[in-house]
Amino acid sequence: MTWYDVYAIFQGAVFTVSISLASIVIGLPLGLGFALIRWSSVPVLDRFVVVYVSVIRASPAVTLALLIFFALPVVGISLGAVTAAVVTLTLSTAAFNTEIWRGALMSFPREQLESARAFGMTRGLRFRRIVFPQLVHSALPALVNEMTLQVKSSPAIAVLGLVDITRAASRVGARTYDPLPPFVVALVLYSLIVAVFVMTQRLIERRRAAEMEALR
Amino acid sequence: MTPPMDDAEAPVVLAAHGVSKSFGANTVLTDMELTVRKGETVCLLGPSGSGKSTFLRCLNWLEEPDAGFIVLKGQRIGIRPSGNIVMNDRELAAIRTRIGMVFQHFALWPHLTVLENVMEAPIHVQRRDKAEVRREAEALLQRVGIADKAGQYPARLSGGQKQRVGIARALAMKPDLLLFDEPTSALDPELVGEVLAVMKDLAREGMTMVVVTHEMAFARDVASRVVFLDQGRIVESGAPEEFFTRPKTDRARQFLLRYSAQ
Numbered sequence: 448m449t450w451y452d453v454y455a456i457f458q459g460a461v462f463t464v465s466i467s468l469a470s471i472v473i474g475l476p477l478g479l480g481f482a483l484i485r486w487s488s489v490p491v492l493d494r495f496v497v498v499y500v501s502v503i504r505a506s507p508a509v510t511l512a513l514l515i516f517f518a519l520p521v522v523g524i525s526l527g528a529v530t531a532a533v534v535t536l537t538l539s540t541a542a543f544n545t546e547i548w549r550g551a552l553m554s555f556p557r558e559q560l561e562s563a564r565a566f567g568m569t570r571g572l573r574f575r576r577i578v579f580p581q582l583v584h585s586a587l588p589a590l591v592n593e594m595t596l597q598v599k600s601s602p603a604i605a606v607l608g609l610v611d612i613t614r615a616a617s618r619v620g621a622r623t624y625d626p627l628p629p630f631v632v633a634l635v636l637y638s639l640i641v642a643v644f645v646m647t648q649r650l651i652e653r654r655r656a657a658e659m660e661a662l663r
Numbered sequence: 664m665t666p667p668m669d670d671a672e673a674p675v676v677l678a679a680h681g682v683s684k685s686f687g688a689n690t691v692l693t694d695m696e697l698t699v700r701k702g703e704t705v706c707l708l709g710p711s712g713s714g715k716s717t718f719l720r721c722l723n724w725l726e727e728p729d730a731g732f733i734v735l736k737g738q739r740i741g742i743r744p745s746g747n748i749v750m751n752d753r754e755l756a757a758i759r760t761r762i763g764m765v766f767q768h769f770a771l772w773p774h775l776t777v778l779e780n781v782m783e784a785p786i787h788v789q790r791r792d793k794a795e796v797r798r799e800a801e802a803l804l805q806r807v808g809i810a811d812k813a814g815q816y817p818a819r820l821s822g823g824q825k826q827r828v829g830i831a832r833a834l835a836m837k838p839d840l841l842l843f844d845e846p847t848s849a850l851d852p853e854l855v856g857e858v859l860a861v862m863k864d865l866a867r868e869g870m871t872m873v874v875v876t877h878e879m880a881f882a883r884d885v886a887s888r889v890v891f892l893d894q895g896r897i898v899e900s901g902a903p904e905e906f907f908t909r910p911k912t913d914r915a916r917q918f919l920l921r922y923s924a925q
Contacts, residue, residue, distance in 0.1 A: 562770035565725060566784040566836065567760035570752050576787055581774050659816055 448628045452619040459615030460636040467598045470536035478544025486552045503542035508603035532604035540597045551586040591648040595641045673700040681731035692895045702869040706882040709892035715875040723762040763833030767845040769825040771817040778813040781832045803831040823854030840871035
């Protein structure tokens, strides 16, 4: 295995990070939106969310990727491989995020909402000023956990012909007849990516703790 | 210290007429009537489950009454003036800014400091000037005796301190009246006094208050009027000295006997 091979796997890592981040950035607010629809029992739409979450949760990422890439052209929607990959990962993570946000919303103390109502806050203000700032912190560990799972389910999009870390590593292994080194490199790269997520989470948690401790 | 007397000439701040409420098959309130005049402290008394808290929560429409109506300074609330349409979230919110509320379990917002809790609604709901609100909030915290805790988060406070923040938070809205929902029931006995002292001061200064409470001594000393409820109906209503020394009904006598036995 040459330095060029390592570079090739690293390029796969850049791609993995890019599509994972794209799906996370879109999937977080999307999941929150769906969770709010469920939480406030918006008629009809909340049924749609239930079905969506059930279907996506039951569907392996590989199957979903193939479905989106090959089935959508049948109804006249044709997506490029990269777009299809991002759509797959976004739909998948948004479904899990929906359940995480919803769990955090359901355990939100009712009396705080009630006092917010009694003090004349409208629905939007209650969410923005009272619920959301606390929700972010209570949902954070589960959300970061889902982000790391998301990074690790991203190799599924290799079925669309895209080259992520795992695909790049197996290509190198196939060419050099020595698969062990490239997969070690792949594992190290995955660990580094996940470590960045976890460290960011710890940083936010420490800041929050320091803020709550602070005497002004 | 004498509480302000029931002044029949003082303007009516809040009136409830024929308020009824059921939860499913369970009737909680039947045909409740209440008139609160400016400067009055009305204490709602009664055994657990008599509907006191539910009635209080109907007064600012946290609970939607099934029948009857609530009038705040001549304006019917909860229902639009035209027709029988229930007000939407925004309309109800606008009215609730004029009615302060203090909760049994404080219901402070834990992610905000004491000072921020007090400033939150005046700034974000009433959209008043931040510097002015801050000055007033600091003065209010001074008044309830916790100015030194302004920068603390509620989790650091004792129950009595939390409830005094709750009162300051309600006062910061400059409401037409204050509702208290069992403000001392969740407190350790030795902390009850500090909260009642603040409420006593408010009553003396002429704040209009409706108080659901189990503190009979407070009701006797501070209330301008007591209203005794049982099973969702008003059984008796009148001056505290009258009610506590010569209750008119058997039900009230039994109730008071239980308290004096303690």
